[in-house]
Amino acid sequence: MNHKQIESKWQKYWEESKVFKATNGDKKDTYYVLVEFPYPSGAGLHVGHVRSYTAQDVIARVKRMQGYNVLFPMGWDAFGAPAEQYAIKNHIHPKDAVKENIKTFKGQMKSLGFSFDWDREFSTTDPDYYKWTQWQFLQFYKHGMAYKDTIPVNWCPSCKSVLSNEDAAGGVCERCGSRVEQKEKSQWMLRMSDYAEDLLKGLDDTNFADRVKLGQINWIGKSHGVELDVDIVGGGKFSIFTTCIETVYGITFFVIAPDGKLIKELMPRVNNKEEVEKYILETSKKSNMDRTELNKGKTGCIVEGIRAINPANGKEVPVFLGDFVLGDYGTGAVMAVPAHDQRDFLYAKEHNLDIIQVIDGREIESSAFEKQDYLGKGCKLINSEEFTGLTVEEAKDKITKKLVDKKIARVVNNYKMRDWIFSRQRFWGEPIPMIYCEKCGWVPMNEDELPLLLPDVTEYEPTDDGESPLAKITDWVNTKCPKCGAPAKRETDTMPNWAGSSWYFLRFMDPHNDKEFASMDAMKYWKRVDWYNGGMEHTARHLLYARFWVQFLYNIGLAPSKEMIWTRVSHGMILGSNNEKMSKSKGNVVNPDDIVNTYGADTLRVYEMFIGDYTQDVSWNEDSLKGCRKFLDRVIKIGNSINDKDGYSDDVLVNKTIKKVTNDIFSLKYNTAVSALMIMLNEYEKYNDGITKDDYRVFLHLLNPIAPHITEELNEKYALGEVLCRSNWQEYDDSKTISNEKMIGVQVNGKLRDEILISLDEDEEEIKKRSLECDNVKKHIENKEIVKIIVVKGKIVNIVVK
């Protein structure tokens, strides 16, 4: 059989008959299968894409056959740096490059037979789409959720350009190799930290895999502790946050962030201004990498003239600057207890500061006695006035209560998750629809003027001072203030790549709506994404952004529920045959087109499902691929052995396989679903007088979601029944999934010695008796006392002897 012919025949049928079209309002139950829409790069579809798309396609196809109205859409996440880089190099408008790439991707996807509803396709770069991304940004702004702030960004002094964290990996500019510095820049921010608690709680209303939930929980990084006010000698105060209030009597100094607001306020009172300012400058030149990797916990500088009072015991201690304290986490200041925190310990040693032990348990000569070592071990406090002698756990409560009662402390939660930096100094992104007026400040564009289109230009390089390329286009930048009409300027930053992908799944529910981003009716109809698949690398950030976006829309009445993604699963990567990530430079890239040409789309699909555990990484293996082609050839061949009998040749085999394939598909065990089908075929091949039409039909049907072309063709060729993709999924009779007879093992003292054939309704005493009669069992129990005989129904017999 010619796979190319068959594939194009059925692909044409699916396209023309619109079997995969999802209609809003259909009375059937809905099921929304989503796979992360790809970034259409110039390299074309990767075999890794094929893995997850096939898996989701299988789910979508089975759900359709099970009678659901299935939404299985596809689109393009096409804004972002790679297209812009390509445009800079080749002087092509990114829009044109994207168009080309989409064409390639779409062709490749069609050649693989994915059952997407192409009528709902869109790209994040379509003005009809990004109009609504901009509109939603305006809602964030209008609800006080978007604000401008000056924050440090990665800056390459030689390229004169702002770099993303990815481009500044290792503290070095990816393009020129210079050291990256931190530069203050005014950026749009979204108040995501306001949603930290809701994002944490919302996880209970999802069915995400545990490792995905954990990823989210860790990223949000909640810690429970105490915020404590600290008086400064001579007036004034600041606050610190701690999770270890039990160590408060061990404070020997405080450390404040060099990049925080506090030191700026204190500056007039500082005696060693020069030294302090030098240290602040040094810190600003370091990237985050330098701050964390180099001189761990040791650099710092005393702030002379400022001394603070330990609120627990009134003792006066010095204040330092240290770049390990971050200006934007907690309060930007910490209490230092060198006896019980390793970082404080190193700092104290470096700067010759006192170390006071307050928790008993072990000596602290060479390292700090930290909370992971003393918590829950019944350790007691020392050197802590009235709290001395209490256990750590008791002291935690009592010290907190005392300080809270004195109104100098508050019990609070802190989160690692920060606000979302929403500005990029790039050309190829959604323009932020804000206008700056000298008189009125930042003014949002009128909603009815959206979309704010990206201008057509030929230069995409950022400006010398790190502004977006849009800043150079004065025609575009200069406009009028929507409020007062005075001359004003547009925001020239664009949105991050994450913006468009934070709500695309809602748009798929109602993709052609020109009145709203999606109607409430459409969103209520589809309810949620039932099954979402994507890469592990997106389970933290993308998923968090998307959930935040939905929760915000829900809170302002524009989404039907707070969590709109139910199940989220992640696939493992496909590595090259040398077990390394596929990349051009390593020469281990496999192009799916070549495989489809040589072996056929069905072979590639079967192979990618069979290759191994779906959630784990696997490496490419051409030999194994050939084995899958061989399997399909045997599927074709066995059609020649159809006899004219009715029914199934083996009821148990059929029912068992239907059950296994169905269950495995919905528990991500595609590999064992395929193997169950291989076993079924192996059995069929053993029949002396061929297989029945029913045997063949049920087999083809079960294989259909994975290998849709060849199975439809064979089903048609032998006139076995209705087109498979329109047929009801096979049901099984659970009572027929197990045969009445079974071979079970007979053990003596846990070691297998023989086997007996039993029937499932056989009496236990009878089984015991027959077990003892086995020749090999007799040998092993000879001259021994039988202690007991354990019979596990339908599984095993174990004879315990002494």
Next chain:
RNA sequence: GCCUGUGUGGUGGAAUUGGUAGACACGCUGGACUCAAAAUCCAGUGAGCCUAGCUCAUGUCGGUUCGAGUCCGACCACAGGUACCA
């Protein structure tokens, strides 16, 4: 360092969740067909030994149990994420 995941034949991987370890497939070996090769088909394939059988085997060392790849404790290795988060 911390978090997460993974360690099973020559290879990819199974194992009904504590019950016959190695399903299924690849590879390899032998055979059939062929002038020959490819393709296809058949048989074998964890290691070892005193080979009707026995012993050892799921990263290492202990433990629980009639019985452990699976549970518990300690450790080792690899991969990914994260990083001075107070």
